[in-house]
Amino acid sequence: MSSDTGIKEQFDTATLYGDPQRSLSTRELFEVFQPVFDRVADGAVEREQQRILPFEQFAWLNEHRFGALTVPRSRGGYGASLEQVAELLIVLAASDSNVAHVYRSHLGFIASLSSDESDVWFPRIAAGETVGNAATERSGAALGTAATTLTQTAGGDWELNGTKYYSTGSIFSDWIQVTAQIPGQEARSHALVKSSWDGIELIDDWDGFGQQLTGTGTTHFRGVKVPAANVRNRDGRATQxxxxxxxxxxxxxxxxxxxxxxxxxxxxxxxxxxxxxxxxxxxxxxxxxxxxxxxxxxxxxxxxxxxxxxxxxxxxxxxxxxxxxxxxxxxxxxxxxxxxxxxxxxxxxxxxxxxxxxxxxxxxxxxxxxxxxxxxxxxxxxxxxxxxxxxxxxxxxxxxxxxGTPMFGLNAIGEVKPSGEKLQ
The missing domain is CATH 1.20.140.10 (Butyryl-CoA Dehydrogenase, subunit A, domain 3)
Structure with missing residues (x-):
């Protein structure tokens, strides 16, 4: 598959936000979520002062399927536009910025789905499941690469090994999208794993002075078995x-x-x-x-x-x-x-x-x-x-x-080579 074809598959109609024929108005969306936002606001200061992670608050939002905002109405979601999502997130962040931040990786994941992938993931997300993130490492991996590895097993499935940091939202989420390197391949790949699977350890050790309740800590993956269907090979140069x-x-x-x-x-x-x-x-x-x-x-x-x-x-x-x-x-x-x-x-x-x-x-x-x-x-x-x-x-x-220099698509972080070589 050429790189252009690989990119094009990421931009099909599966992720066109809003369902103009059936989408809810912003007022209707707030009627659903404002009472939940008000509950989230209660105790927000105490949670920050005592470092109480907002598991309960996140669960309230998931009960109302907040994570399905951008899933089309015809696929079981709310069919919201990004403008509506932004307006809701602003109010949620005013209630508790940690909770709003947690949905970043989840909403980005939905934005990346192809039509075939949406057939699998839209029903899960419409049912209230969420997807966290494990992309960044503290190791010496070069810019645009990952020290975390995906190795194919004799049966055709994969094994995931490595350690991630800045795993925002994963500690609250049902699924984690993990950036990894397949030996011998230049491009990064992504494994989708259940946060409850054997070999996964989520640690709340984020030591930042802000957004302390986002679960932005370490995640260890030790011999995690990954079905072949859960490995995504994507061209990361151009994406919404x-x-x-x-x-x-x-x-x-x-x-x-x-x-x-x-x-x-x-x-x-x-x-x-x-x-x-x-x-x-x-x-x-x-x-x-x-x-x-x-x-x-x-x-x-x-x-x-x-x-x-x-x-x-x-x-x-x-x-x-x-x-x-x-x-x-x-x-x-x-x-x-x-x-x-x-x-x-x-x-x-x-x-x-x-x-x-x-x-x-x-x-x-x-x-x-x-x-x-x-x-x-x-x-x-x-x-x-x-x-x-x-x-x-x-x-x-x-x-x-x-x-006229093209703008970047997917971002990456890592060690810059002494030559100053940049990720393209």
Whole structure:
């Protein structure tokens, strides 16, 4: 199979988001999920303070099949567009950014399915099953490769061995998509394994200062038996999957900004103490405080608007709004998908950081008390923003706009060779 054919198979009608003939309205989707989001918000601060992983909250969402948002209505899902998904994720992230983040790998997986694969996976996902991620390693594997291996057995099935880190969401999920190397093959492969299978050990050892409850820790695979049907060999140069990955993170950031300014406003309304250098008014009447609230509110609103616009453009790029899904030119599809989310990635993190830092301008020294945990907004936003660093996104956008340099599809991380050789 040529590489172009391999790429094209990833962009068929199985994953065209939204079912225009039968999809639910955004209002109807919120009628389903807003009560669950409200339950998720309860106890979110305590969970962060005590490092209580949100297994229960994740289960509530799965009971309502939140993971089936982008599965077409005709296949048992909600048929939601990416714009609708982004809007829901923003509100969920405002309730608990950890829980919203967990769905990143799952939604990206759905975006990668071919028609044949969707016949297998749509029924599972429509039934409430979810897919986690195990791609990144701490070993010295070269950029674009994996130290985790898939070795074929005499019977034609496979054996999976290796250790992954940053396994976001896998500890909560039914399935894990594992990036691995087949000896003798240059391209990376993916194994789909049940998280409960023998030989799999999931460890909550993520030591980041933010997004501490996402299960982003170590996963060991020791002699895991993998059926041949569960091994995916994919060309990773052009895909909409990466754009969906990034859109989820952007929605999480916008949700954090919403939660931060909402909390700041709540505290300003109830604040009675002031400074002798201020205007002498209580905070809710102080013109300087009110001006700052307005500035931060505008930045949070701008972050939300930018994310939703990126989602609309992504929907249009893959044909939801009736446009050509560009299946005959995979790189053109990649460019059309990557550009709007890259634009958003360049500006949204800074807006969100301004909001999560600026809320302290509204309050006094008591705002830094550990009991309030207001620092969680900045910590979580800063952690999310480290995915696909902004400086690289800005350069890639500039290079594409000026020189027409194709944008990247699937991302990779690893050791860079001394020669400076890059993954193409």
């Amino acid at each position: 999957e990466t754009a969906v990955f990034q859109l989820v993170l952007l929605a999480v950031e916008a949700g954090i900004a919403k939660a931060a300014i909402d909390e700041g406003v709540h505290l300003v309304r109830s604040r009675t103490r002031g400074f002798n250098t201020g205007t002498g008014s209580v905070a809710r009447e102080d013109p300087q405080v009110l001006q700052r609230v307005g500035e931060l509110s505008a930045k949070a609103a701008a972050a939300r608007a930018i994310v939703l616009q990126a989602a609309r453009e992504l929907d249009a790029a893959i044909g939801v709004l009736g446009g050509d899904p560009l299946l005959d030119n995979p790189q053109e599809l990649t460019n059309a998908c990557e550009l709007p989310v890259a634009h958003a990635q360049v500006v949204v993190p800074e807006l969100v950081r301004d909001v999560t830092d600026g809320i302290f301008d509204l309050l006094g020294a008591s705002a830094v008390g550990k009991s309030k945990s207001l620092d969680r907004f900045w910590r979580n936003a800063r952690t999310v923003a480290t995915h696909n660093p902004t400086i690289y996104k800005a350069r890639i956008v500039g290079d594409y706009r000026v020189n």
